Amino acid sequence: MKRKLLLFALLISVIAKGQDNGAFTTGEWFKFRIHYGLVTAGYATLELKEATKNNKKVHYAVGYGYTTGMTKMFFKVEDHYQSFFDKATTKPYQFLRKIDEGGYTKNQEGFFNQDKNSVFIKDYKNNTEKTFNVTEDIQDIVSSFYYLRNHPNINKLKVGEAIMIDMFFDDEIVKFKLKFIGRETIKTTFGKVKTMVFRPLVQSGRVFKEEESLTVWISDDENKMPLRIKASLAVGSLKADLESFKGLQNPFMVIPD
Numbered sequence: 014m015k016r017k018l019l020l021f022a023l024l025i026s027v028i029a030k031g032q033d034n035g036a037f038t039t040g041e042w043f044k045f046r047i048h049y050g051l052v053t054a055g056y057a058t059l060e061l062k063e064a065t066k067n068n069k070k071v072h073y074a075v076g077y078g079y080t081t082g083m084t085k086m087f088f089k090v091e092d093h094y095q096s097f098f099d100k101a102t103t104k105p106y107q108f109l110r111k112i113d114e115g116g117y118t119k120n121q122e123g124f125f126n127q128d129k130n131s132v133f134i135k136d137y138k139n140n141t142e143k144t145f146n147v148t149e150d151i152q153d154i155v156s157s158f159y160y161l162r163n164h165p166n167i168n169k170l171k172v173g174e175a176i177m178i179d180m181f182f183d184d185e186i187v188k189f190k191l192k193f194i195g196r197e198t199i200k201t202t203f204g205k206v207k208t209m210v211f212r213p214l215v216q217s218g219r220v221f222k223e224e225e226s227l228t229v230w231i232s233d234d235e236n237k238m239p240l241r242i243k244a245s246l247a248v249g250s251l252k253a254d255l256e257s258f259k260g261l262q263n264p265f266m267v268i269p270d
């Protein structure tokens with residue numbers, strides 16, 4: 014049961030990873046239904062807005078995930094994620110992570126100094142402040158999602174190849190790998206869609222473990238929008254399916270019947 018709960022929290026986080034002429038633009042909005050089979054466990058939304066940082070227009074991503082119904086009674090999740098990142102480079106300026114996952118809570122805000130390759134973390138729960146050294150191309154957990162969608166090599170990957178990035182998560186740099194599994198046509202709420210299939214892997218010993226079977230399906234078009242996320246369990250699977258969307262940068266390609 015504990016493993017299932019951790020995987021649910023993982024799905025909330027994953028939902029919650031440019032340029033305006035790329036895979037996305039201001040106004041994009043996604044809503045996902047998270048479920049065990051036919052039973053709805055919760056929902057997650059992710060919206061891309063615009064904000065101003067240092068007199069500069071930047072992307073402002075807002076993610077929210079929560080449990081519903083019986084799942085909420087047994088395991089309440091209410092997660093808030095925010096990220097401010099550069100429109101041209103996708104480098105993050107600031108992030109917010111305020112989560113409550115079955116009583117496990119965090120309330121942190123991070124401020125990146127791109128000139129000094131550092132991030133200043135305010136921990137509101139523990140009333141602490143600390144500065145960490147980071148790599149030049151560091152991403153936060155939300156900006157990673159957008160960075161990967163516009164990655165220059167994403168359409169060039171062969172089966173088995175991967176994209177590797179540095180992600181700042183839980184006060185340290187995590188080596189995040191996105192492995193390309195192949196292509197597949199899947200049935201969605203919107204019809205049949207051609208997809209690229211990936212498996213996110215993070216160094217073992219983290220909440221995200223390499224042995225956990227997490228699979229992501231993204232549209233095989235210019236949007237590279239997430240359509241399905243699946244965590245395989247000992248019995249069945251936990252899924253997040255895109256339920257509705259708006260504000261896409263590019264046409265959404267659906268295979269006609």
